[in-house]
Amino acid sequence: xxxxxxxxxxxxxxxxxxxxxxxxxxxxxxxxxxxxxxxxxxxxxxxxxxxxxxxxxxxxxxxxxxxxxxxxxxxxxxxxxxxxxxxxxxxxxxxxxxxxxxxxxxxxxxxxxxxxxxxxxxxxxxxxxxxxxxxxxxxxxxxxxxxxxxxxxxxxxxxxxxxxxxxxxxxxxxxxxxxxxxxxxxxxxxxxxxxxxxxxxxxxxxxxxxxxxxxxxxxxxxxxxxxxxxxxxxxxxxxxxxxxxxxxxxxxxxxxxxxxxxxxxxxxxxxxxxxxxxxxxxxxxxxxxxxxxxxxxxxxx
Ligand SMILES: [Zn+2]
Numbered sequence: 479x480x481x482x483x484x485x486x487x488x489x490x491x492x493x494x495x496x497x498x499x500x501x502x503x504x505x506x507x508x509x510x511x512x513x514x515x516x517x518x519x520x521x522x523x524x525x526x527x528x529x530x531x532x533x534x535x536x537x538x539x540x541x542x543x544x545x546x547x548x549x550x551x552x553x554x555x556x557x558x559x560x561x562x563x564x565x566x567x568x569x570x571x572x573x574x575x576x577x578x579x580x581x582x583x584x585x586x587x588x589x590x591x592x593x594x595x596x597x598x599x600x601x602x603x604x605x606x607x608x609x610x611x612x613x614x615x616x617x618x619x620x621x622x623x624x625x626x627x628x629x630x631x632x633x634x635x636x637x638x639x640x641x642x643x644x645x646x647x648x649x650x651x652x653x654x655x656x657x658x659x660x661x662x663x664x665x666x667x668x669x670x671x672x673x674x675x676x677x678x679x680x681x682x683x684x685x686x687x688x689x690x691x692x693x694x695x696x697x698x699x700x701x702x703x704x705x706x707x708x709x710x711x712x713x714x715x716x717x718x719x720x721x722x723x724x725x726x727x728x729x730x731x732x733x734x735x736x737x738x739x740x741x742x743x744x745x746x747x748x749x750x751x752x753x754x755x756x757x758x759x760x761x762x763x764x765x766x767x768x769x770x771x772x773x774x775x776x777x778x779x
Contacts, residue, residue: 506761508768511718511744512775514759515594518715520744522586523599523732524607524765525722527747531580531766534573534604550697553689554628558674560687565676567690568643569654571636574622579610582721585769587611594776597710601722601729603692616706618699618728620692629686639679639688646677699728711735716742716758721765724752733757746772 526536552559587610589595598615600607603622607615623636644651681688693699711717717736724730733743733753742758745751746768754760761768 506759508771508775511759511761512772514742514744515716516776519594519596520716520718521596521710521714523719523729525601527721528582528765529602529604529606532577532606534577548694550694561676561678564678571622574604577604577606579606580766582765582769583607583610585773588773596713599707599710616703618703618707622690624691625688626691627681627686628689630684632681632683633691642679646679707732719745719753720769721747723747
């Protein structure tokens, strides 16, 4: 166990009959959340809100600008769009490499080290949970650092593709000026223009189209990944949702599933979420301070 991990005694699982009757309230505190989760094992479901303190913007947070995320159909159906996408990704993905986990990610690691988590389901593709040291996790929407061939399904690292794209476009980055000031989005996209001359790369094995191994809007999460996530909820006495407004079904279904099976759902998020009506406790708070306090609080037993 890392020296910073709180000492939490893994509790015995409790059945649905132990579900307390706590109504969602705007006055909820981290202590209320800790009281509910104490002596339980729980799954954690995280979203973009967890990574905003690491400098990765949220698509849908209360402070973020409106965006039109790329759809899967655009990517596979439009050569110009695809070239534009890869040109932006060629710049943007390096921002993801440079990002560091924050206290929220570290608090999740502390909870796992203490043995109270059944697993971590993340909708983030930034790998920051992995960088922080989480071990039992599922990247529900994929990962920015992998690239998949849509034809033969071969997976390569984003770094390996970078070598090829850099060789094909030797002067592209230099032509952009200060890339540190270019806006980035959560999937490693970068908002730039002048991408019409960018040369993209296809699969080296079969010449098929390459796509970041990320689940885009309009695409379905692979069944095997979903089953791993459901198993984490099945093993849990409760579900903690942190930093997600659960706007898309792929995350919301786990909150509904837990609720349907009589398991308390705790939501920690800045602003409203689609699971507020089924949350046992809704805590309107930033995830970095809330999760840090929660991990510390659960260690005091
Ligand atoms: Zn291929």
